[in-house]
Amino acid sequence: MAQAKNQLLLGTFVQSKTRRELEYLHDAAIAVDKQGRIAGVETGSGNVDAAKTKLLESLGWSEDEVDVHACMPGQFFFPGFIDTHVHASQYPNVGVFGKSTLLDWLEQYTFPLESSLKDLAKARTVYTACVQKTLAHGTTTAAYYATIDVSATNLLADLCLSLGQRAFIGRVCMDRPNFCPDYYRDESADESVKATMETIEHIQKIDANYDLVSPIITPRFAPSCTDELMGKLSALRHEHNLPVQTHISENEGEVKLVAELFPGKGSYAEVYESHGLLTPRTILAHAVHLTEAEASLVAARQSKVSHCPCSNSSLTSGQSRVRWMWEKGIEVGLGTDMSGGYSPSILEAARQAALVSRHVAMGAEDDESRERCKLTVEEVLYLATRGGAKVVGLENKVGDFEVGKQWDAQLVSLANVRDDGTRDGEADAGNVDLFGWETWEERIAKWLFNGDDRNTKMVWVNGRLVHSRP
Amino acid sequence: MAQAKNQLLLGTFVQSKTRRELEYLHDAAIAVDKQGRIAGVETGSGNVDAAKTKLLESLGWSEDEVDVHACMPGQFFFPGFIDTHVHASQYPNVGVFGKSTLLDWLEQYTFPLESSLKDLAKARTVYTACVQKTLAHGTTTAAYYATIDVSATNLLADLCLSLGQRAFIGRVCMDRPNFCPDYYRDESADESVKATMETIEHIQKIDANYDLVSPIITPRFAPSCTDELMGKLSALRHEHNLPVQTHISENEGEVKLVAELFPGKGSYAEVYESHGLLTPRTILAHAVHLTEAEASLVAARQSKVSHCPCSNSSLTSGQSRVRWMWEKGIEVGLGTDMSGGYSPSILEAARQAALVSRHVAMGAEDDESRERCKLTVEEVLYLATRGGAKVVGLENKVGDFEVGKQWDAQLVSLANVRDDGTRDGEADAGNVDLFGWETWEERIAKWLFNGDDRNTKMVWVNGRLVHSRP
Numbered sequence: 052m053a054q055a056k057n058q059l060l061l062g063t064f065v066q067s068k069t070r071r072e073l074e075y076l077h078d079a080a081i082a083v084d085k086q087g088r089i090a091g092v093e094t095g096s097g098n099v100d101a102a103k104t105k106l107l108e109s110l111g112w113s114e115d116e117v118d119v120h121a122c123m124p125g126q127f128f129f130p131g132f133i134d135t136h137v138h139a140s141q142y143p144n145v146g147v148f149g150k151s152t153l154l155d156w157l158e159q160y161t162f163p164l165e166s167s168l169k170d171l172a173k174a175r176t177v178y179t180a181c182v183q184k185t186l187a188h189g190t191t192t193a194a195y196y197a198t199i200d201v202s203a204t205n206l207l208a209d210l211c212l213s214l215g216q217r218a219f220i221g222r223v224c225m226d227r228p229n230f231c232p233d234y235y236r237d238e239s240a241d242e243s244v245k246a247t248m249e250t251i252e253h254i255q256k257i258d259a260n261y262d263l264v265s266p267i268i269t270p271r272f273a274p275s276c277t278d279e280l281m282g283k284l285s286a287l288r289h290e291h292n293l294p295v296q297t298h299i300s301e302n303e304g305e306v307k308l309v310a311e312l313f314p315g316k317g318s319y320a321e322v323y324e325s326h327g328l329l330t331p332r333t334i335l336a337h338a339v340h341l342t343e344a345e346a347s348l349v350a351a352r353q354s355k356v357s358h359c360p361c362s363n364s365s366l367t368s369g370q371s372r373v374r375w376m377w378e379k380g381i382e383v384g385l386g387t388d389m390s391g392g393y394s395p396s397i398l399e400a401a402r403q404a405a406l407v408s409r410h411v412a413m414g415a416e417d418d419e420s421r422e423r424c425k426l427t428v429e430e431v432l433y434l435a436t437r438g439g440a441k442v443v444g445l446e447n448k449v450g451d452f453e454v455g456k457q458w459d460a461q462l463v464s465l466a467n468v469r470d471d472g473t474r475d476g477e478a479d480a481g482n483v484d485l486f487g488w489e490t491w492e493e494r495i496a497k498w499l500f501n502g503d504d505r506n507t508k509m510v511w512v513n514g515r516l517v518h519s520r521p
Numbered sequence: 522m523a524q525a526k527n528q529l530l531l532g533t534f535v536q537s538k539t540r541r542e543l544e545y546l547h548d549a550a551i552a553v554d555k556q557g558r559i560a561g562v563e564t565g566s567g568n569v570d571a572a573k574t575k576l577l578e579s580l581g582w583s584e585d586e587v588d589v590h591a592c593m594p595g596q597f598f599f600p601g602f603i604d605t606h607v608h609a610s611q612y613p614n615v616g617v618f619g620k621s622t623l624l625d626w627l628e629q630y631t632f633p634l635e636s637s638l639k640d641l642a643k644a645r646t647v648y649t650a651c652v653q654k655t656l657a658h659g660t661t662t663a664a665y666y667a668t669i670d671v672s673a674t675n676l677l678a679d680l681c682l683s684l685g686q687r688a689f690i691g692r693v694c695m696d697r698p699n700f701c702p703d704y705y706r707d708e709s710a711d712e713s714v715k716a717t718m719e720t721i722e723h724i725q726k727i728d729a730n731y732d733l734v735s736p737i738i739t740p741r742f743a744p745s746c747t748d749e750l751m752g753k754l755s756a757l758r759h760e761h762n763l764p765v766q767t768h769i770s771e772n773e774g775e776v777k778l779v780a781e782l783f784p785g786k787g788s789y790a791e792v793y794e795s796h797g798l799l800t801p802r803t804i805l806a807h808a809v810h811l812t813e814a815e816a817s818l819v820a821a822r823q824s825k826v827s828h829c830p831c832s833n834s835s836l837t838s839g840q841s842r843v844r845w846m847w848e849k850g851i852e853v854g855l856g857t858d859m860s861g862g863y864s865p866s867i868l869e870a871a872r873q874a875a876l877v878s879r880h881v882a883m884g885a886e887d888d889e890s891r892e893r894c895k896l897t898v899e900e901v902l903y904l905a906t907r908g909g910a911k912v913v914g915l916e917n918k919v920g921d922f923e924v925g926k927q928w929d930a931q932l933v934s935l936a937n938v939r940d941d942g943t944r945d946g947e948a949d950a951g952n953v954d955l956f957g958w959e960t961w962e963e964r965i966a967k968w969l970f971n972g973d974d975r976n977t978k979m980v981w982v983n984g985r986l987v988h989s990r991p
Contacts, residue, residue: 150892176938178942410834425620425837474650486647489617497617498616
């Protein structure tokens with residue numbers, strides 16, 4: 052998977068420094084080696100040419116041995132987005148949910164579609180479209196749910212590898228007869244584990260060190276899993292040292308159902324805890340209705356949360372409290388949660404995270420907590436990148452432009468409005484109109500609120516160019 | 522403004538029949554005469570060719586005398602969108618609002634920008650970009666606020682006329698010294714009225730019958746207007762038989778301020794009522810925090826409401842209750858409310874109206890009212906078209922495809938995913954991926970949730986093609 056040449060990226064780089072702060076590196080140069088690793092970052096030279104020369108010298112690289120990519124004025128490099136919760140198999144249903152809420156939505160829209168992907172030709176069409184579309188939106192890493200079908204799940208892993216998206220591939224486990232429909236259910240806990248092993252082994256064959264694609268243990272969520280299955284999946288996780296993904300407390304009806312199905316357990320989180328599924332490498336999607344005690348437990352186990360605002364609003368699930376989770380010590384990232392969420396875009400998820408935080412604020416008791424609930428532009432872009440990297444356990448590998456990390460990045464381009472009110476350059480530069488007087492902070496805010504895949508001109512994963520827009 | 526030829530549109534037409542129902546006319550033909558009026562609609566012929574022949578015959582038009590435009594498979598015609606509340610002057614600030622709420626947002630972001638548009642070159646750049654951008658998003662009618670500057674406001678009217686967008690042009694009136702800043706305020710009520718008259722007279726000169734562009738009386742909102750000004754504007758409205766637009770109950774701080782500034786009045790709505798500004802041709806933007814009594818008053822006066830969900834979420838203003846207003850008997854349309862709202866798109870406003878209605882539902886007391894709060898795909902698209910037409914008082918002229926109405930329409934095109942997961946046709950067909958099995962209802966839902974200006978291929982106003990996408 053090595054690239055033919057070392058690479059040099061020149062221009063403006065924007066990244067999350069902390070939750071509160073974006074860092075703007077202007078007139079900078081970043082060197083990426085053939086393994087896609089950031090070999091050097093040069094920022095203090097005052098102009099791009101000087102930065103380039105200095106960086107090449109320091110690495111002992113000669114200019115004719117590197118591929119150079121320089122930003123045009125107004126463009127900038129940004130870390131690739133990380134989608135911490137997405138059902139690739141539900142992609143064809145984006146936007147189609149009627150007035151449903153979680154449990155009827157599963158039955159009416161979701162299980163039938165997922166089940167149909169045992170048709171491998173259909174699975175190829177759907178998964179290819181999903182991976183290409185999310186890459187085009189700058190998603191360089193995705194934590195995917197596939198379906199219960201092993202062949203189709205393995206195909207998703209193959210496609211991520213060939214199309215170049217960093218991915219966690221979850222073969223979905225669900226064996227509880229009274230919840231899962233007969234036509235879409237693992238026959239037993241043992242069959243579910245065996246099928247999961249087949250996907251693990253497949254991925255070991257195609258990407259032995261999980262450099263790009265990794266299996267992830269995926270008990271769908273407590274209502275769809277027997278205690279036996281959860282116990283066995285936990286053992287499998289331990290044995291193979293793998294991450295886990297599941298759902299928690301998305302919807303009030305679901306929370307009640309879990310209390311009925313698991314009467315001995317004190318809470319939804321305790322169900323997972325009792326099976327050893329709350330690990331530092333566990334991604335819990337939604338976490339809308341966590342109690343204080345559950346949040347403390349999740350924080351103590353260092354499990355992570357995937358916040359899915361598009362989905363939570365669409366399915367009337369509720370308003371997840373990101374600030375509250377942060378204050379509890381929980382790391383949070385963003386998920387598109389297609390097709391509970393309608394959009395393939397993590398930029399849209401970030402935008403909706405900002406808006407949903409304002410709906411949380413509307414319900415706050417006093418002005419101070421109202422203000423505190425609101426997430427800033429900087430904070431939602433942190434969720435989309437470095438927060439996401441922590442959630443999927445790759446914070447030492449991706450999420451920002453530190454030396455030693457992999458070059459998982461996107462080149463963003465905005466439109467300049469000319470004096471006559473029309474726009475510079477290409478015919479279709481999207482909806483972010485710059486008038487020339489904007490600060491960099493304002494440009495980023497404009498990108499957050501009106502940007503789309505048209506603004507993402509190039510996308511790299513592991514240093515490989517995996518998407519470019521003509 | 523007549524077109525050179527009669528026109529014939531062929532294919533699928535989708536429109537709101539009622540609030541609850543979209544009507545799908547397949548294999549249909551619509552004839553548009555040189556004045557842009559729908560001269561005939563033929564739907565029952567079974568195929569497009571038969572419909573075309575029958576319609577031409579019934580009108581006595583010969584085929585070589587008409588321009589024909591036929592949908593490609595999967596495309597459809599939809600009524601143009603109506604933006605019932607938009608500040609053209611704030612367009613450059615879309616997405617830029619930080620953590621502000623209404624009153625500090627006005628001071629920090631809005632008044633400085635609006636004031637700067639007295640520079641006519643800047644105004645031309647900004648207004649051209651705004652009109653072109655909203656046209657590209659399918660907005661065929663807009664109720665605009667400009668600024669207090671007469672020349673710039675008149676320029677906006679000129680631009681709408683030349684670019685072909687149906688528009689209401691509001692010269693902004695604001696004379697209250699203790700609220701409006703010194704640098705951006707009418708000198709007196711009389712000066713404000715005089716300036717408004719200059720815009721009325723200008724528009725009478727350029728579009729004598731207000732066929733495309735009409736003045737609209739625009740007291741900014743109660744806190745920025747003296748009683749004297751509101752009284753005089755009401756007289757002006759009456760004298761010239763003009764519509765009115767203003768804001769009401771957007772934000773709790775604003776509601777409190779109005780109570781302080783107008784201690785004699787029982788409510789915010791009563792302030793306008795007392796000056797005769799609540800008319801059947803009055804557009805009230807926001808109406809988030811109306812009391813029961815105010816809603817009854819607004820309904821009794823047949824005044825209309827512009828719902829601006831993007832804005833209300835962004836500025837943490839609150840959650841407007843569309844179903845509740847409907848049940849009170851108030852007509853509602855959608856507004857982008859740029860730049861309180863971040864998006865130039867009424868499709869985005871419709872999407873956010875659906876989402877915000879679910880946030881309203883989350884706060885409902887029981888399951889039944891929860892269900893009732895939610896707006897369907899059909900309902901938000903009604904708000905975007907026929908609802909909007911009623912709000913701006915043009916329901917006899919635009920909003921659907923009835924014989925006698927003007928051809929204000931858009932041609933919508935969605936992407937077909939091929940078997941290999943890539944997409945048919947053009948390079949950039951946007952984010953609405955069809956897999957071939959979707960019902961028409963599902964296609965429309967997908968368009969609502971992932972559509973953007975890329976899907977709006979052509980836009981007509983009064984039969985004139987005012988936007989097309991290569």
